[in-house]
Amino acid sequence: MVLVEFGGFIVTMVQGIRALFIRPFRINLIFKEAETIGVNSTFIILLTGLFTGAVLALQSGKAFRLFNAEGVTGAVVALSLFRELGPVMTGLMIAARSGSSMAAQIGTMRVTQQIDALEVMAVDPVSYLIAPRIIAAFVMVPLLSIIFDMMGIFGSYLVGVGMLEINEATFFEKIEAYVKTEDMWDGLIKAAAFGIIIAVVGCRKGFLTEGGAEGVGRATTQAVVIASVTILIADYFLTAMMF
Amino acid sequence: MLEIRNLKKSFGTQRVLKGVNLKIKNGEITVIIGSSGCGKSVLLRHLIGLMKPDEGQILLDGMDLTNLPKEELKRVRMRFGMLFQDAALFDSMNVYENIAFPLREHRRVSEKEISEAVKQRLQEVGMKNVERKLPSELSGGMRKRVGLARALVLNPEIVLYDEPTTGLDPITSRAIDDLIVQTQQNIQGTSIIISHDIRATLRIANTIAMLHDGAIVAVGSPEEMMNHENAIVRDFLDYGLPKNFRA
Ligand SMILES: Nc1ncnc2c1ncn2[C@@H]1O[C@H](COP(=O)(O)OP(=O)(O)OP(=O)(O)O)[C@@H](O)[C@H]1O
Ligand SMILES: [Mg+2]
Numbered sequence: 001m002v003l004v005e006f007g008g009f010i011v012t013m014v015q016g017i018r019a020l021f022i023r024p025f026r027i028n029l030i031f032k033e034a035e036t037i038g039v040n041s042t043f044i045i046l047l048t049g050l051f052t053g054a055v056l057a058l059q060s061g062k063a064f065r066l067f068n069a070e071g072v073t074g075a076v077v078a079l080s081l082f083r084e085l086g087p088v089m090t091g092l093m094i095a096a097r098s099g100s101s102m103a104a105q106i107g108t109m110r111v112t113q114q115i116d117a118l119e120v121m122a123v124d125p126v127s128y129l130i131a132p133r134i135i136a137a138f139v140m141v142p143l144l145s146i147i148f149d150m151m152g153i154f155g156s157y158l159v160g161v162g163m164l165e166i167n168e169a170t171f172f173e174k175i176e177a178y179v180k181t182e183d184m185w186d187g188l189i190k191a192a193a194f195g196i197i198i199a200v201v202g203c204r205k206g207f208l209t210e211g212g213a214e215g216v217g218r219a220t221t222q223a224v225v226i227a228s229v230t231i232l233i234a235d236y237f238l239t240a241m242m243f
Numbered sequence: 244m245l246e247i248r249n250l251k252k253s254f255g256t257q258r259v260l261k262g263v264n265l266k267i268k269n270g271e272i273t274v275i276i277g278s279s280g281c282g283k284s285v286l287l288r289h290l291i292g293l294m295k296p297d298e299g300q301i302l303l304d305g306m307d308l309t310n311l312p313k314e315e316l317k318r319v320r321m322r323f324g325m326l327f328q329d330a331a332l333f334d335s336m337n338v339y340e341n342i343a344f345p346l347r348e349h350r351r352v353s354e355k356e357i358s359e360a361v362k363q364r365l366q367e368v369g370m371k372n373v374e375r376k377l378p379s380e381l382s383g384g385m386r387k388r389v390g391l392a393r394a395l396v397l398n399p400e401i402v403l404y405d406e407p408t409t410g411l412d413p414i415t416s417r418a419i420d421d422l423i424v425q426t427q428q429n430i431q432g433t434s435i436i437i438s439h440d441i442r443a444t445l446r447i448a449n450t451i452a453m454l455h456d457g458a459i460v461a462v463g464s465p466e467e468m469m470n471h472e473n474a475i476v477r478d479f480l481d482y483g484l485p486k487n488f489r490a
Contacts, residue, residue, distance in 0.1 A: 024348075105335075113331040116293050121345050122320040124313075 005226075012204040013196065016134045019127040026132050033136035037098045038144070044093055045144045046151050052085055053077055053152030057159035061166065070160075071170040075178035077156040081149045082179065082187045083243075088235050090145040091194030094137070095227035099202035102133055103223035106206025107216040115207070130203040134196060141195030142188045149187070186242045193238060194231050201227040244269055245290070245401070245433065250299035252285060259285050261457030262299070267450075272427055272434045274444045276479065277454035283437045284328055286454065287403050290435065291323050292316050321349065324399030328406050328437075330390035332378040338365070339374040342393045349397060364392035369418050384411045391419065395426055402426065404436040408443065416440065420447050441483025445469070453479065 061073040106129055109115050118125045153175070160166045205223040209215045245267040252260040259282040267273045277283050288294045290301060292308055301308045308319060332341050342361045346352055352360075365371060368388040378386055391407060407423065408416035420443045427434045438444050444451060445465040453461045453468070453476050461468060461476045471477055 108334075112334070113327050113329065114333055116288075117325075117327060117331040117333070119293060120291055120320060120323065120325045121348065122317045123348050124317070 009200050009204055012130065012207070013134070013200045015126050016130040016200065016203070019124065019131040020135055022127065024127075026127065029128070029132040030135055033132045034140050036101075037094065037136055037140040040101065041094050041097045041140075041144055042147070044097060045090060045148050048089060048093060049086075049148035049151030050155040052089060052148075053081060053155030053157075054159045055155075056080060056085075056152070057156035057164070061160050061164045065164070070164060070166050072174045072178070073160045073164070073166055074153070074156055074171040075174040077160075078149075078153055078175050078179050079183060081152040082183045084187075084235075084239070086145045086149040086152065087141075087187050087191035087194060088231065090141060090148045090191060091198065091231045091235075092228055094141055094144065094195070095198045095201075095231065096224055098137070099198040099227045100220045100224045102199065102202030103206040103209075104216055104220045106130075106203055107209035107219040110207060110209045111212050111215060125207075130199075130207070133203055134199040137195035137199035138192050139195070141198065142191040145187060145191035149184075189242075190235065190238050193234060197230050197234060198227050201230065244302075244304060245435075246300075246302040247286075247290075248300045248302065250286070250289060250301065251297045252282075252289065252294065253297055258457060260289075260296070263454070263457070263459055265452055265459050265462065267433065267435060269433050270427075270431045271449040272424070272436065272447055273450045273452060274436045274438050274448040275452050275454055276438060276441070276444060278479075279439075281454050282457060283454055284405055287325075287405055287435070287437060290403060291320060291325055321397075322399060323401050323403065324394040324397065325403040326387070326390050326394045326405055326407055328409075330378075330386040332386055332389055332393070334378050337375050337377050338381070338389050341378070341389060342396055345393065345397050360396060361392075364396055365389075367395075367422055368392050369415060384415065387411065388415075388419070391422075398430055400430060400432045402432060402434050404434065404438075406437050406439065408438070408440055416443065423447065439483070441480055442485075444483075445480070 056077045057073055060076050061070050064070040064073055064076075106115075109129070115125050115129070118128060157171065161168050161171055202223045205219040205226070209219040211218075247263050247265045247267075250260050250263040251258075263286060275283055275286065285294065289296055290308075292311070296309055299309070303319065306319075308316070311319065333344065336344065339361050342364055343357045346357050346360060361374065365373065368391050370385065370388055373381070373385065373389075378389070381389065387407065387410065394402060404423065408419050411419065423434060423436065424447050426432070436448075448465055450462060451465055451468045452459050455475060461471050461473055463471065468476060469480055
């Protein structure tokens with residue numbers, strides 16, 4: 001059962017990515033989808049990023065103080081953000097925000113026969129609806145995860161330097177000393193993979209919607225749940241491969 | 244010529260089409276009638292490959308449409324236009340963009356040409372000043388007319404209409420019927436119409452086919468159908484007409 005479902009997502013992904021390389025190239029749609037994801041999610045990413053960084057600094061700063069090592073707080077927060085929390089939290093947020101709306105939108109088009117109308121007009125719905133969303137999420141989730149990372153570091157700076165009175169120079173020195181570009185790249189690769197997961201799951205769930213408004217609701221919920229779980233599982237395997 | 248051969252379709256245990264046979268001649272208006280829920284829309288969806296039959300064939304000039312590869316099917320669909328029963332307008336696009344959509348997808352045309360085409364098509368279906376409205380801001384009858392404009396914008400040679408005038412007032416209905424006839428004559432195309440409007444059917448149809456209990460039970464000209472030996476057919480037509488219409 002799970003395997004069949006998983007196979008279905010792979011099929012959708014392959015079809016979607018292949019459609020990207022076949023005329024017509026739908027540049028306008030790609031930009032529109034990217035904008036939708038950005039508009040949907042930027043604020044929520046700013047907010048969650050800020051507080052995630054702040055709470056990490058609060059927890060780890062107090063712990064490091066026990067060993068007189070609070071100077072590394074910034075570096076530890078930055079590392080966990082870049083490698084792990086940035087991409088994962090961003091992925092989960094966007095799954096909730098954009099993955100759900102992809103499923104709802106495409107699902108509504110399915111049950112109101114708009115997808116049939118596309119087909120009748122000899123327009124490939126995969127190329128029109130799915131491919132642009134996959135590439136848009138592939139690009140936008142990493143960008144948003146960078147925003148999340150930056151806000152997180154800012155949050156940890158406010159807590160670490162502002163509240164815990166860590167020396168400002170040490171705070172940044174340690175970040176520079178411990179965080180490598182490689183960590184950032186690993187995080188971005190993860191985020192891009194999560195973007196593909198979100199779009200593929202959201203689009204496929206919407207595409208296969210049956211049964212009116214109730215079906216759209218079901219597809220939307222499933223899209224969020226499946227995308228979130230898949231992100232966490234994929235995160236484990238990506239991490240295992242990278243480090 | 245479009246030929247439906249022994250077409251069968253079930254949904255679960257419900258057998259909707261039990262072996263439909265029908266020949267649809269080129270350059271004619273064929274109207275399919277039948278009681279609500281008898282499978283008319285399902286039949287129409289098979290003609291354009293939106294549904295796959297369990298059994299049977301649909302031959303367009305001898306080519307079987309039921310198992311065409313995707314690219315071939317796309318090419319065939321370019322020859323079709325379809326009006327859906329519920330219009331199926333794109334709800335994220337306004338009226339103008341809905342009608343312009345097939346042009347933008349399949350023709351290299353300037354914005355000016357598009358704008359002229361949209362205006363003309365809207366006029367044909369008796370609408371104006373609605374270009375910027377979204378489908379959600381239109382009445383059911385207006386949506387249907389926009390759907391009609393969109394279906395006809397590329398001048399398809401075969402047009403499928405699923406209840407083009409249901410829900411419209413008598414005057415607009417008449418205008419739409421005339422538009423269908425006009426369109427068909429202009430391009431010598433083939434029109435296949437599902438209709439519950441018996442009066443209009445008798446007026447514009449070259450051929451009437453009646454779907455009943457999963458099969459075509461009668462085919463003929465309006466005249467032949469009015470005097471058909473099968474009482475089901477005669478009753479169906481009679482009840483659709485005002486009293487003493489025959490006289
Ligand atoms: N996708 C589907 N899944 C399951 N059953 C379906 C599906 N589409 C149609 N049906 C069933 O097939 C039967 C015929 O439906 P259809 O829409 O063709 O009726 P119709 O003749 O067009 O009726 P009306 O005149 O009311 O539009 C109905 O009983 C319907 O429940
Ligand atoms: Mg119907």
